Amino acid sequence: METKLVSLRRFSKFMCLLTFSLIFLGALVKSTESGLSVPDWPTTYGKFMFAFPLDQMAGGIKYEHTHRMLASIVGLLTLGLCIWLLRSSVGTWIKRLGIAAFVAVVAQGVLGGLAVRYFLPVWLSTFHGVLAHLFLIILIMIAYGLSMEHNHRRHLEDAAEGQWIKMVLIFTGMVFIQLILGNIMRHTQSGLAIPDFPTMGGSLWPTMDQAMLNHINAWRFENNMDPVTKVQVHIHLWHRIWALLILLKLGYINYLAYKKYLNKPLIIKTLFLLNIAVALQIMLGISTVLFMKEVVVTTCHVTIGAFVLGLSFLLLLRSSPCTWDSFKKQLKRK
C-alpha cells in the first residue's frame, strides 16, 4: 500500500513538470505564430497524429505538432492519474481533484482543437491559454495533497495567521489576473503595442493620446509591423501597471514575512524562490519588449509566468492549514 502511494506521489509531481513543459510548448506555438500550421484536428494533415512522419515537420508544424503530441500524452497520463487516485486510499477531495484535472485536460484539448477549427478566434485562444494555468493549479494541489510534507503537516498546527494567508491568496489572485492579461495581450497582438521601456510611447508617463499612438505607430512602421489601436495600447499598459502592483504586493509580503515568519523555514524558502521567479519574470518581460518579442525570450516569459503562479499557489498551500474547514476559520480569525 505504502509503496503504491510513493509511486503515486512521484507520478503527481512528474505530471506538474510535464505540464510546465506543455505550457512552454504551447507558448512556443503562439510565439512562432504557428497555431494554424496544421490545418486539421484531431488529425494532422489527414493522418492519425502519431503516424505523421517526423521529417515533414517543417516550419511552424514542428511546434504545433509537438505541442499536440505532448498534449495528448499529458491527457492520457491525466486519465491514468485520475483512475489511479480513484482506486487508491487517498482522501475524497484529492479524488475529486483528480476528476477535475481530467475534465480540465479534456476541455483544454477540445478548446485547442476548436481554436484550430475556427481559425483562432481571440477569446478561444485566450481561454485555452488561461485554462492551461488552471489545470496546472489543480495538478499542484493534487501533488501537494499527496506529498510527505502535507502528510507531516496534518499533525502540526503550523498554519500562518489569517492576515498572511489572505495576503498570499490575494497575491496569487493578482498573478492569475496578470496571466489573463498577458494572454489577452498576446492574442490581441498587443505585445509590442507599447514598444519601448522604461519609456512608454516615447515619454516616461503614457499620455494615451493621439500623439502617443502616432509615435508608437511610426516606430512600428519603421520595424515593419502593423499599426495598433488605442485598445491594444491600453491592454499592454495594464499588463505593465499590474506587474508593478504585483511587485509592490510582493514587497509587502516580504516585509510581513521578515517581521513574523523568519521562524517558518517552509514559508521563507518558498517566498525566496518566489522572489527569484518574480525578478526573473520582470526581467524577461522587459526583455520581451526590448528584444521585440524574440521567440525564446517571449516563450520563457510565459513559462516563468506559470512558475510564478505555481510558486504563489504553493506558498498559499504551505501557509494554510491542511483542511478546508480550518482554512476558512483561519481566514476569519484576526
Added chain:
Amino acid sequence: MVVRHSFVFFFISLMSLALTGYALASGTVSGTIKFDGKAPHFRAIPMDADPICLSLHKEIVLPQTIVLGNGNTLGNVFVYVKSGLTQTDFPIPSEPIVIDQKGCNYFPHVLGIRVNQKVRILNPDGTLHNVHAMTKVNEEFNMAMPQFRKEAEKIFNKPEFMFALKCDVHPWMGAWIAVMSHPYFTVTQTDGKFEIKGLPNGTYEIEAWHEKLGTKTATITITDGATQTSDFTFAAPSQS
C-alpha cells in the same frame, strides 16, 4: 462588281468608325504612385525554419511590404474604381488567376480577382504549405497543400475588399487579395505606374490601397474617352 466593292468598303468604313467611336468613348485613368518617407528597416526572413525554403534562395529574402523603385515609386499598391460605375454586371473571365508559392513566398503579393473567377494556387517548392484565406465575407479556409499536391483551385463567390492570405507553416508568407465585382483595377509594379482602361464616360472615385500605408482617393471625370491622370503619394507614418 464595282458596286459590290464600294458597298463592302462603305460597310467596313462604317464599322471602323463605330468601333473608333466606341473606343473614343472609353477613357483611361493612369498615374504614378510614390512613397514619401523613410522605408522600414527590414530584417531578412529567417527561412531556416524550413530547410527546403532555405535551399531555394541563395540570397537573403526581404519582406514585400514596401517595394520601392527609382525615385521612390511604390509597388504593390492596389488601384481600383471604388464608385461611379453604372454597369453592375460584367462577364467573369474564363482565364484563372494564378497564385504561385514559389520559393516559399506568394507571387503576386497583392492581387485582385473577380467574383467567381477561378484561382489556381501552385505549389512548385516540394514542401508543405497551408493556404489560409483570412476572409470575413467569403468562407474562411485553411487548406493543406502537402508537397505532392502541386495545384489547388479555389473560387470566391462574394465581393470582398482585401483579406490576407497566409501560410502558417511559414509565418512570413503573406499576400493580399481583393475579390472584385468589376474589372477596373490594377496593381502597381516597382515603377509605381498604373493604368485602368476602358472606363465609360462618367465621374469615378479612384482609390489606391497599400497594406501598411492605408488608402488615398481621388475623384476623376472621364469625358470623350480621354485619359485622366491621377498621381498618389503615400507618406510614412510620422512621429508627430
